[in-house]
Amino acid sequence: MSEIPFQRLHPDARLPTRAHDDDAGFDLHATETAVLAPGERCAVGCGFAMALPAGLAALVVPRSGLALHEGLGVLNAPGLIDAGYRGEIKVILVNHDPLATRSVEVGDRIAQLVLVQFPAAAFTEVAALPGSVRGEGGFGSTGKSA
Numbered sequence: 001m002s003e004i005p006f007q008r009l010h011p012d013a014r015l016p017t018r019a020h021d022d023d024a025g026f027d028l029h030a031t032e033t034a035v036l037a038p039g040e041r042c043a044v045g046c047g048f049a050m051a052l053p054a055g056l057a058a059l060v061v062p063r064s065g066l067a068l069h070e071g072l073g074v075l076n077a078p079g080l081i082d083a084g085y086r087g088e089i090k091v092i093l094v095n096h097d098p099l100a101t102r103s104v105e106v107g108d109r110i111a112q113l114v115l116v117q118f119p120a121a122a123f124t125e126v127a128a129l130p131g132s133v134r135g136e137g138g139f140g141s142t143g144k145s146a
Helices: 064-070
Strands: 006-008 025-029 034-036 041-045 048-050 056-061 072-074 079-081 090-095 102-104 109-117
Touching (some): 034 041, 064 072
Antiparallel strands (some): 006 048, 025 109, 034 102, 041 090, 056 079, 056 109
């Protein structure tokens, strides 16, 4: 198991934790209040910084319950946190509800953090790409019936 150094930047910051041992996401909690009118967005601080090991990145993803019941989502989902970033972890929330204003309170679970490994890779320019069964089909091309 990898240990990730965590630095508390705000007294209300909570260590990201999983609700269940086999959950993929670690809950992120707000350390500030926010009020979002319909369609409004804002960055909400989580009050901590971390040092991801090389080869890991973190994705900030929405909480399904907040999306379904409150209309709150993560605007740039997934948000990407690179291993070299050492600033405060913040979540860009958006209120998708067309009518209701939504609020976030200190301690609220506002998003989840998912850790992902990524390969070392480099792009190489070539004159032509090798063929594949799919070819250039995209944007729903595999969902069409014959």
